[in-house]
Amino acid sequence: MTEATAKSELVPTDRLAPALVEATGDPGWSDVRAQLISGGKSNLTFLLTSTAGEMVLRRPPTGALLPSAHDMMREARIQSALAGTPVPTAPIVLADPGGLIGIQCYVMGRVHGHVIRDTMPDGYAVTQEERRALSFGFVDTLAALHQVDQDAVGLGDYGRPTGFMERQVRRWSGQWEKSRTRNVPEVEELGRRLAARIPVQQAATIVHGDYRIDNVVLDSVDPGRVKAVLDWELSTLGDPLADLGMLLLFWRHAGEPDVSSLTPGVTQLPGFPTRADVVERYAAATGTDLGELGFYTAFAHFKFAVIAQGVSVRASAGAMGGQSFGNLDREVQAVAAAGLDLL
Known part of the structure; x- marks a missing residue:
């Protein structure tokens, strides 16, 4: 063919x-x-x-x-x-x-602008001020999503927010069982530990499910303006801190490796704010208590390990339009191990 x-x-x-x-x-x-x-x-x-x-x-x-x-x-x-x-x-x-x-x-x-993955566009957001504006505009957009009234926009039946994290841990544990090709003790142990310590849910909001910089279109002139949020496949109603935990999974500091070869990023570059800055910005915008944030970030590691396993299986089966992502076995294991460290 x-x-x-x-x-x-x-x-x-x-x-x-x-x-x-x-x-x-x-x-x-x-x-x-x-x-x-x-x-x-x-x-x-x-x-x-x-x-x-x-x-x-x-x-x-x-x-x-x-x-x-x-x-x-x-x-x-x-x-x-x-x-x-x-x-x-x-x-x-x-x-x-x-x-x-x-x-x-x-x-x-098609929304025109910049979708940033592993490199910054030439001449774009080169100063510390511009990179902080980019970062905080990105965080503010997530905070805005979490403050949308789901009933007012016709999404009151879009999910079941009660018991959200318990179901999420159970769901992704089930996805792991369906897609795994070998035993990975780190993934299975992380799933067990998460299931044993689900925190009390503070709020029920629209949740994106995979919020990271390469899933938004940024204005090509104003780095602080998000023109469109993309990739709503995992969206539902649930615990908004699941989104913040996922954002922090991908937010890397200078000297830290990317989470995975699947998701190279740019926040390691000079001028980007730290994870602590991001957390402070979100807290200021939403007033959310972030005392249990470690759980949500550990869950993000678990979820991403399962997603990476699914990508690997689909690519090996030729179901990704000819794309190949290499052997992801070590990455799946390493991401889960890092999640265990957070707990």
Whole structure:
């Protein structure tokens, strides 16, 4: 199978094009091309181009899918619901439960700006002041999400916040059992210890589930402005400190290694604030008691170890659009071991 054939099977543009024309009212979408965007480790993201412009399509990976994972309709729903709130999202053009291209998908407008992964764009946010603005704008956007009234935006039934962390530990323990290819005592011990010390939940809010710098689009002129929050696959209603714990997992200091080769970052660079600065900023914005933050950061390590294992399994099975991420066994073990240290 050629690369072009593989891509056409993942996104059959002959079926997609008429739907885009109808949704936009623009006949320019009758000739649409799809290109896989690198960087997606779970769902597959494609850039759609035509004479009418550019849009982005999201769909699940190929192959067998874990239960409750890769729900495109939920991603589209929450982004639409947050339109008009202080949390910026990409506009949803269409969402389809499976009849259009043979599997769930949605199409959103492309938001232009910087998505920062392992390097800073040339000449962008070079001073300490700009990097602090970038960091605090990023944290403030998370705080804003956690202060959205879920009932007011039609998301009161988007999840079950009561008992959230208990279910999360149980869920990711179950995902580990479904995706593991060998015994990793560190992962299993971390899951057991987390289950034994669930903290009292202070609040119930919308939770992003994977909030990190490479899941937002930053304004190309103003580093302190987030133009869109992306990748809502794991969003639900629950304990907001789960999001802060995940953010801190990826927030690395100078001299610290990246959490994983899957998620290289930039916060090790000079001028970025420390984890303590980030925590202080979030606390000031939300008034949240952060005394149990170590638990939530340890949970983030557990969750990420399971996610990395799932990425490894899907890539090995050829379900990631031809992407390969190498052998992640040591990384899975190391992340879980670091989580144990936090407890």
